[in-house]
Each structure stands twice: as structure tokens, then as C-alpha cells.
Amino acid sequence: MGFLDELSEGIANTTRDIGKMAQNAGDMTKLQYDKKVKESELLKLYEKLGRKYYEEHKDEESEEIKEITAVHLRLKEISDEIMSLKGGKACPKCGALVKSGSKFCSACGEKIDDIFEE
Numbered sequence: 001m002g003f004l005d006e007l008s009e010g011i012a013n014t015t016r017d018i019g020k021m022a023q024n025a026g027d028m029t030k031l032q033y034d035k036k037v038k039e040s041e042l043l044k045l046y047e048k049l050g051r052k053y054y055e056e057h058k059d060e061e062s063e064e065i066k067e068i069t070a071v072h073l074r075l076k077e078i079s080d081e082i083m084s085l086k087g088g089k090a091c092p093k094c095g096a097l098v099k100s101g102s103k104f105c106s107a108c109g110e111k112i113d114d115i116f117e118e
Ligand SMILES: [Zn+2]
Pocket: 091, 092, 093, 094, 095, 096, 105, 106, 107, 108, 109, 110
């Protein structure tokens, strides 16, 4: 085989190797992406199942149920504090800020009767 033949075969092999490496890298990127997507899907499914389970068992005395209920209550307190600092309360229907003394929620139109009476 002549020098030029060897050279062109070498170039062809190198090109093929680079192509294969690029394909492997592409496959790896795709697999890693698919893995992240599936992991995130799994978390969402667990979350959905957890919410469903909680709704069906929230009167039970288990440690996990009590922990979630406690976090819900604290979250409500924090939200109320935030709304209070903003000068109002949360709309009972949509949760938007309703300024003190308002008759209706400006976000959803809910009639506000009693949230400011205390
Ligand atoms: Zn509202």
C-alpha cells in the first residue's frame, strides 16, 4: 500500500473514530437526560401518591401525618403573616392578597364578607 493510500485510510479511520466518539457522547447525554426526566417523573408520582395518602389519612395519629399537618399549619401562619405585612389577608377562594376593607377579591371576584371581622 502506498503512502497516500495509508494516509487516506488513516484519515478515514480517524474520522470514523471521532464520529463514534461523538455518537457515544450523544448517547450518554441522551441517557443522562432521560435518567433525569424519569427521576423527576418518579418524584412527581411519589408526591402525588403522598398527597392522596395524606388526604385519605389525615385524621390518623401516625408520626408522618402529624408532621405534615404541622407543616401545613405553620405554612398557613407564615402566609397570614406575609399577607398581614402587605396590609390585608388571603382571599379564601384563590389565596390572592385582599386589602383590608375590600368587599371583593380583585383577583377572582370572590365576595369578601367576614375575613376582616374579628
Ligand atoms: Zn380571590
